[in-house]
Amino acid sequence: MELDIIKDEEIELLLEDVSALYGYDFSQYSRASLKRRLNRICVVDKFASFAELRYRVINDSSYLQRFVEEITVNVTEMFRDPNFYKKLRTDILPLLGTYPFIRIWVAGCSTGEEAYSIAILLQEVNLAHKALIYATDINPSVIEKASKGIFPLRTMKLYSENYINSGGVKDFSSYYTAMYDVVKFQSGLSDRILFSTHNLVSDSSFNEFQLILCRNVLIYFDKDLQNKVFSLFDGSLQKLGYLALGDKETLRFSSLQDRYKQIQKHKIWQKSN
């Protein structure tokens, strides 16, 4: 049974500690999910009580990385939601091709699968030579993994199906070299990606982009924090630039909705002029 050993007040205390000691502010994360994660970390790391978890977090700074990793959900895929990538491939990226240089921000990139997918698309529409992908995440350990470009071989079946469903026509395995149970993606792809840590809660805008992807990250934030992050994106997006969200996320009801136009039913919004 999933334990439910955590009380709301205790969560607030822990979040205050983490913020004061380490500068990570999770106070505006969606409570429902946060509570599940905290319960889960107690079970997986065998803390008998919430107090034990709190003690460990406060007194062992080397545990923080693990804590952040468990609190933030890192599940990701290449070409997740193939129809979304199809839209990028056929309409959005070709439009961006008219710019002399294309800057794309993948915010909350997790272990990099999304960024590599975009890099493959850019190659296939012949724009890679003049494009740069900035892929960022709060969590340094996923960024380290992402920058290696090494993924488990067993995931390639799903990824290659996704790739084909997104309109890809090449042999997907031509993009990587298999070594035992892992694959390494071509360096031609990672050359177009700059991986770096960036915290959407506390860090500011660092460039101006024509396309920002932030998919399946905002579901973990409450509405106020979502709006704060939306203005960060707004300030980082060129006029007529595009903002892409996850399959179940929306700009509707947000502070930006009046100035952004949704592209048909896709989770892509264009900033107005």
Added chain:
Amino acid sequence: MGTDVFLIGGSAGSILILLQILPHLDKDLPFPIVIILHRKSFPQSSLHILLETSAALSVLEAEDKTELENGKCYLAPANYHLLFETKRLLALDASEKVNFSRPSIDVTFESAARIFKNNVGALLLSGGNQDGVEGLLHILQNKGVVAIQDPATAEVSYMPQQALQAIPDIKLLQPDEMATFINKLKYNT
């Protein structure tokens, strides 16, 4: 002990049962209905549309931070767990599968028990998976109302059977009794 939300969980063999329940639900139910289905056999995002064609009330696919309204049905989207942020606000979570499932029935049932305490009703339908049983136990612990499809009527009886084993005195419902059972909860105040 009023009902503030009613949950329906199902897996293999439960879509036809839902198509039987939905036309007979009262349009003015004073609580929302939240449906969690394993979607392996039906991954399209059009499932809510199919369900709605037969339903007396609207069936919506839940999105991030969807606000719940009484008398409407909300379907968990494929590939996300569905949680309650508050009594009126849904939240989605794309984390690990639970019981090999995402959405997982247990996850939503447990979240509902946490938020609604004893003001939850839940029904577990046909399926070949163990998902939902823990969730029912949580709801029961919080003194909510629980019921299952009579395993004898289930296309795949494993799931309700497991629930029956865990909760021997749980209420068994025939498919044609389910809508009435749910409708009557509005008098339960």
